Amino acid sequence: MCDAKICTDGEKMDIKKSAVAGTLESNDVFVEIEESDTLKIEIESIVYAQFGEDIKNTVKDMLDKMDVKAAKVSLNDHGALDCVIRARLETAIKRASEVEA
Amino acid sequence: MRRSMLFMPGNNAGMLLNADFLGADSIILDLEDAVSTAEKDAARILVRNAISTLEYTKSEVIVRINPLDSPFYTSDINEIVPTKPSMLMLPKVSSREDVLAYDELVTKREKECGMEEGTIKFIPLIETALGIENAYAIASSHSRVVAVLLGAEDLSADLGCKRTKEGNEIAYSRGRIVCAAKAAKIACYDTPFTDVNDDEGLKKDAALAKSLGFTGKASISPRHVNAINTVFSPTMAEIEYASEVLRTIKKAKAEGLGVVSLKGKMIDAPIVARAEQVLQAARELGVDIDE
Numbered sequence: 269m270c271d272a273k274i275c276t277d278g279e280k281m282d283i284k285k286s287a288v289a290g291t292l293e294s295n296d297v298f299v300e301i302e303e304s305d306t307l308k309i310e311i312e313s314i315v316y317a318q319f320g321e322d323i324k325n326t327v328k329d330m331l332d333k334m335d336v337k338a339a340k341v342s343l344n345d346h347g348a349l350d351c352v353i354r355a356r357l358e359t360a361i362k363r364a365s366e367v368e369a
Numbered sequence: 370m371r372r373s374m375l376f377m378p379g380n381n382a383g384m385l386l387n388a389d390f391l392g393a394d395s396i397i398l399d400l401e402d403a404v405s406t407a408e409k410d411a412a413r414i415l416v417r418n419a420i421s422t423l424e425y426t427k428s429e430v431i432v433r434i435n436p437l438d439s440p441f442y443t444s445d446i447n448e449i450v451p452t453k454p455s456m457l458m459l460p461k462v463s464s465r466e467d468v469l470a471y472d473e474l475v476t477k478r479e480k481e482c483g484m485e486e487g488t489i490k491f492i493p494l495i496e497t498a499l500g501i502e503n504a505y506a507i508a509s510s511h512s513r514v515v516a517v518l519l520g521a522e523d524l525s526a527d528l529g530c531k532r533t534k535e536g537n538e539i540a541y542s543r544g545r546i547v548c549a550a551k552a553a554k555i556a557c558y559d560t561p562f563t564d565v566n567d568d569e570g571l572k573k574d575a576a577l578a579k580s581l582g583f584t585g586k587a588s589i590s591p592r593h594v595n596a597i598n599t600v601f602s603p604t605m606a607e608i609e610y611a612s613e614v615l616r617t618i619k620k621a622k623a624e625g626l627g628v629v630s631l632k633g634k635m636i637d638a639p640i641v642a643r644a645e646q647v648l649q650a651a652r653e654l655g656v657d658i659d660e
Contacts, residue, residue, distance in 0.1 A: 289411050295383035351422035352382045355415040362410065368444070 283339040287363035290348075290356035297348035299356045301364040304340040307331065313345035326350055330357045339364070370653040371395050371429065371516070372585040372601035373594045374558055378403035379432075380412035385419040388428065391591040392598065395429040400445055401436065401460050409441050413448050420452040431492060433458035437470055446471070450478040450489055458518065462493035463500040465510040472511055487513060492558075496520030498527045501542045504549035514555060518587055519546045521560035534562075534570050536577070547582040556584040565590040575600040602654060603647045611644035611651075612659055 283303050290298045309327050313320060327341060330353075339361075345353070362368075375393035377384045379400045388396045398419070404412040420430055432454045435441035438461070449457070459471050468491060479486050491513040495504060501524065508517050521539045525532040532538065543559065550557035559578035562571045575586050575597050586597045603611070614636055621629035629636050651658055 291382075293381070293383060295386050296381075348382060349386065349422075351418040352386075352415065355418040356411070359411040359414050368410075 281334045281336045281361050281365040281367065283336065283361070283364045284366050285364055287360050289359035289363060290352075292344060292346060294346050295348055295352065297343055297345040297353050297356050299360040300340075300342040301360045302340040302342075304338055307336075307338055308340040310340070310342040311345065312343065313347075315345070315347055322350075323353060326353050327357060330354055330361075334358065334361050336361055370650065371556060371558070373597040374431065374518070374585060374587040375428075375591060375594055376403065376433070376561070376587065376589050378412075379416045380404050380408045382415060385415065386423070389423070389425045390427065392594045393428050393588070393591075394585070394598070395431050395455075396425070397431045397433050397458055397587070398454075399433045400441070400449075401433050409435070410444075413441075413445055417448045417452055420449070420454055429456075430454045431456040431458050433460060433494070436461040437467060442471070443474060446474045446478055450475055450484070451482045453484070453488060456490045456492050456515070459491055459493045460520075461496055461500070461523070462507055463495075463497045464503050465506040468493055468507060468510040468514060472513060475513070489513065490515045492516045492518055494518045494520045495546060496523035496527070498524070500524075501545050504545050505552055508549045508553035508555055514553075516556035516558060516584070517546060517550050518558040519543060519560045522563070524560075532563075534564065534567070534574070536574065543578070543581055543583075550584075551582060557582070559583040559586040561587045561589045562593065563589060565592055568592075568596065571596050572600060603650050603656075607647050608651045608656060608658065611647040614640060614644040615648070 283301060286302045288300050290296050292298050309324060311320060311323055313323055323345060371394045373393045374395040374397055375391060376397045376399050377388045379398050385398065398416045400412050400416060416432060432449050434445035434449065434457055459468065462468060475489055476486055479488055493507050493514060495501060495507060495517055500507065508514060519542060522532060524542060525538060528538065530538040547557050562574045564570055571593050578586050579600055585601050588594055588597055614631060617629055617631045618636060618641055648658055
């Protein structure tokens, strides 16, 4: 398989433990994933008024691509670009799913 | 043209975003020393996404992956090769076999991705005593190898000596690297100057590297980029002299003269070759040359 975007080899991501990724620095986002029976998304962002919906759509898209059906996902965003949000989500999901990145 | 190569920590989102605007000819997105063991996975994914998404148009992108004695280099190659950076920087290369070991994995990944074999070039980082002694074998080990970089910090530790600003402890290594690279017809880059607050020391160190034959110099601070670019760019006086050399040679040929001199100095083949190198560098920098 050759996918430079996610490279999960089609493996379903079961959230097995809590995990975090990213930082609270400018242009980054801090992501926390926890086990949950349902899908819950919480977003805090310094640019929420302008880009809150875009960030939410990015989170949903990543969860969908990585086949995460149930988890509590919290983001503390400090102006991260879309590719950074995706990278931190992927890292946190893989860590929480105990999949080697 | 590669004069300056700037190391950027691979897990720093802000720095990856700004990397293209710092004036460096090449940026080295670092997955090795600048990233803690616990964050290797995060940095690899972040760098992969950055290269795939952001447009680095001013600087060439190089990724320093993790060394063969770590558990990370295979994942680094698998994730980074599909994004097609210009080069992979290979750390702690001590032998031809080290380069070939990296090549095997990169070739496999290129094939999996439908990429032409050899797309990704290598810049081995020579930073061990064994690597210095095998410099030519490394430089000529594979067609992917287009440059080598001297890493003096790890080398000093391996040599058991103190790293100094004067650099006497790496004089032999610098000479050996330059000679090996030139013999293999590839570029060679000098080790970073690590005191970010010593501007004069940096200029002196870069000028020394240039005088020895290095093509450029690596840097760990954006503050050093301009000074390195200046030192490794031809001066206007050098460009004017080189133009004059070539005009003189052209005129002499037209007049059927075998031996020719300029300002009292005989112009021979090495002087012409050097003049052509200076003008080529000037052209790459967009200088308008009076030929």
